[in-house]
Amino acid sequence: MEKGRIIKAYAGYYYVLSFENNKIYETKLRGRFRQEDFDFYVGDKVKFSVIDEKEETGVIEGLLPRATKLDRPAVANVDQVVLVFASQQPELNYRLLDRFLLLVEAYEFEVLICLNKMDLVGLEKAKELMANYVDIGYRVVYTSAENNQGLSELKKELQNRLSVLAGPSGVGKSSLLNQLSPEAEMAVDEVSQKIKRGKHTTRHVELITLDNSGLVVDTPGFTSLNIDFITKRELVYFFREMKEYISKCKFNDCLHFHEPKCRIKQAVQEGEIAQSRYDSYLNFLSEIEGEDDQW
Numbered sequence: 001m002e003k004g005r006i007i008k009a010y011a012g013y014y015y016v017l018s019f020e021n022n023k024i025y026e027t028k029l030r031g032r033f034r035q036e037d038f039d040f041y042v043g044d045k046v047k048f049s050v051i052d053e054k055e056e057t058g059v060i061e062g063l064l065p066r067a068t069k070l071d072r073p074a075v076a077n078v079d080q081v082v083l084v085f086a087s088q089q090p091e092l093n094y095r096l097l098d099r100f101l102l103l104v105e106a107y108e109f110e111v112l113i114c115l116n117k118m119d120l121v122g123l124e125k126a127k128e129l130m131a132n133y134v135d136i137g138y139r140v141v142y143t144s145a146e147n148n149q150g151l152s153e154l155k156k157e158l159q160n161r162l163s164v165l166a167g168p169s170g171v172g173k174s175s176l177l178n179q180l181s182p183e184a185e186m187a188v189d190e191v192s193q194k195i196k197r198g199k200h201t202t203r204h205v206e207l208i209t210l211d212n213s214g215l216v217v218d219t220p221g222f223t224s225l226n227i228d229f230i231t232k233r234e235l236v237y238f239f240r241e242m243k244e245y246i247s248k249c250k251f252n253d254c255l256h257f258h259e260p261k262c263r264i265k266q267a268v269q270e271g272e273i274a275q276s277r278y279d280s281y282l283n284f285l286s287e288i289e290g291e292d293d294q295w
């Protein structure tokens, strides 16, 4: 029995990238999985047996433990979310960046920020734009899909992991994926040869395989920016720089808004917490307010 990862699912076939030899096997599910209405997702790690080594066909025999599952697109075992923003065009919207970060923290994904279009502002200015985020411990890479800058740094961050890109439209997500594409097209070609379909068929989510064992979802994630599943009380825990102050407020049910002797507000006044991050916090708090009966 071999092990591998589903990198594409299409028309009842599952394309499994073998951990042993890096080949892509065209597999079907063992009958009992079909009867049991069992769900297998792109990204899932599976056990499979090879039927024909030359034809690279096989049968999926079992599902290995699934660490995470992302919805829309449905992908299992995502290791990190790469939040792509542009340094300009469109102008960097910090409130939106904080919303993406909130979602990523709430879902407990690892995150990398990719500040693209650095060619429009230069590296120094790009770093300035992200200084607050670097300070609170977020990893940031600076890229230009246009001028081919920072792409090897980005690729290094994608090594040996399954990543999904997310971010507003127009920031360069597709351009970045295309830049990573010599490898991507090889993988896609290999699959499409096997299923012998034209390019105009309905798109299904699939994983792009990089030559450094990185995998990238070919469709952006986090398309819903809805935050109303988060309660007012837990909100602050998803602002990583605020966590250390929470227990130091005078009132232990402090929402860090108009309560007196709030340690978080003090930290904002003293410049330990960035004002714009705190403003985002208040903004999300009031957004959640109407939908949360707890308080």
Ligand SMILES: Nc1nc2c(ncn2[C@@H]2O[C@H](COP(=O)(O)OP(=O)(O)O)[C@@H](O)[C@H]2O)c(=O)[nH]1
Pocket (backbone or CB within 6 Å): 116, 117, 118, 119, 120, 143, 144, 145, 146, 147, 168, 169, 170, 171, 172, 173, 174, 175, 176
């Ligand atoms: N100047 C500059 N333009 C870029 C860069 N990356 C993408 N673009 C342009 O930005 C626009 C949107 O890019 P696209 O990849 O479609 O963004 P997406 O909506 O996030 O997928 C296109 O016109 C790209 O040519 C970059 O690094 N620098």
Ligand SMILES: [Mg+2]
Pocket (backbone or CB within 6 Å): 173, 174, 175
């Ligand atoms: Mg796009």
Ligand SMILES: [Zn+2]
Pocket (backbone or CB within 6 Å): 249, 250, 254, 255, 256, 257, 259, 261, 262, 263, 264, 265
């Ligand atoms: Zn407080």
